[in-house]
Amino acid sequence: xxxxxxxxxDARRREELRLFLRxxxxxxxxxxxxxxxxxxxxxxxxxxxxxxxxxxxxASWYTWLEQGRDIKVSEQVLDAISRTLRLDxxxxxxxxxxxxxxxxxxxxxxxxxxxxxxxxxxxxxxxPAYAIDRCWxxxxxxxxxxxxxxxxxxxxxxxVAFFTNPAFRARHRYWADIAPGLVSEFRRDAARYPDxxxxxxxxxxxxxxxxxxxxxxxxxxxxxTNQGVKAIDHPRAGCLIFDHSVLExxxxxxxxxxxxxxxxxxxxxxRVRELLDRDARxxxxxxxxxx
Numbered sequence: 001x002x003x004x005x006x007x008x009x010d011a012r013r014r015e016e017l018r019l020f021l022r023x024x025x026x027x028x029x030x031x032x033x034x035x036x037x038x039x040x041x042x043x044x045x046x047x048x049x050x051x052x053x054x055x056x057x058x059a060s061w062y063t064w065l066e067q068g069r070d071i072k073v074s075e076q077v078l079d080a081i082s083r084t085l086r087l088d089x090x091x092x093x094x095x096x097x098x099x100x101x102x103x104x105x106x107x108x109x110x111x112x113x114x115x116x117x118x119x120x121x122x123x124x125x126x127x128p129a130y131a132i133d134r135c136w137x138x139x140x141x142x143x144x145x146x147x148x149x150x151x152x153x154x155x156x157x158x159x160v161a162f163f164t165n166p167a168f169r170a171r172h173r174y175w176a177d178i179a180p181g182l183v184s185e186f187r188r189d190a191a192r193y194p195d196x197x198x199x200x201x202x203x204x205x206x207x208x209x210x211x212x213x214x215x216x217x218x219x220x221x222x223x224x225t226n227q228g229v230k231a232i233d234h235p236r237a238g239c240l241i242f243d244h245s246v247l248e249x250x251x252x253x254x255x256x257x258x259x260x261x262x263x264x265x266x267x268x269x270x271r272v273r274e275l276l277d278r279d280a281r282x283x284x285x286x287x288x289x290x291x
């Protein structure tokens with residue numbers, strides 16, 4: 001995909017692009033990228049023509065990019081520049097946005113990323129917490145969330161589970177009131193990533209298997225809710241009331257933490273601890289029987 005980098009439309013963003021690329025060049029020495037140090041340099045870091053050579057693009061074109069000139073910019077070229085300047089994932093996404101392109105979809109992180117995300121979720125125990133990616137695929141859960149909300153082993157997407165998992169429907173006391181907001185938020189997220197076919201796949205799948213989703217999707221409502229209250233009717237623990245918040249994960253673009261806290265003045269915290277204790281005892285008994 002390509003975009004046209006207009007020269008005047010957004011002067012501040014053009015200046016941000018110039019400063020960003022220049023500072024990334026200046027932090028790299030020629031030796032860092034396999035070039036000889038050469039004669040004494042008047043400015044630190046790589047020259048523009050060296051970046052262009054290493055990225056396999058024209059020196060004039062790269063200069064025009066730094067200047068925010070009216071040129072065509074492709075994802076392939078941005079990726080080549082990102083590799084040459086040794087940009088990390090957050091920096092590459094920033095570069096994409098500066099030139100007016102949506103950043104590429106991030107695949108599942110490396111084991112270190114997954115470990116850090118798991119630590120965040122486990123650190124929220126004994127309160128329920130789970131993480132979703134930009135398409136609402138479930139990126140991780142803690143045990144409290146699994147027990148409270150009834151995630152099944154086959155649940156891979158939060159929105160799909162909400163509309164197709166009987167436990168989700170039964171446990172959310174105000175399911176019908178929550179559903180319109182979730183669908184509108186999903187449509188908003190789909191608009192943020194128009195080139196990601198996963199949103200279309202999920203919406204078409206749900207429209208085909210859930211009449212409620214199909215009707216709500218056709219409304220074309222847009223809203224955003226980052227906090228609120230959830231009332232859960234649990235088959236063993238009874239009524240659980242949570243305040244919930246949605247937090248972005250800075251080093252995992254598109255990943256959000258769904259954090260739940262027992263509402264003050266209720267016995268929710270005690271009931272969740274009892275659920276976890278019962279689950280732990282069940283696990284110990286299973287281990288003894290297996291042994």
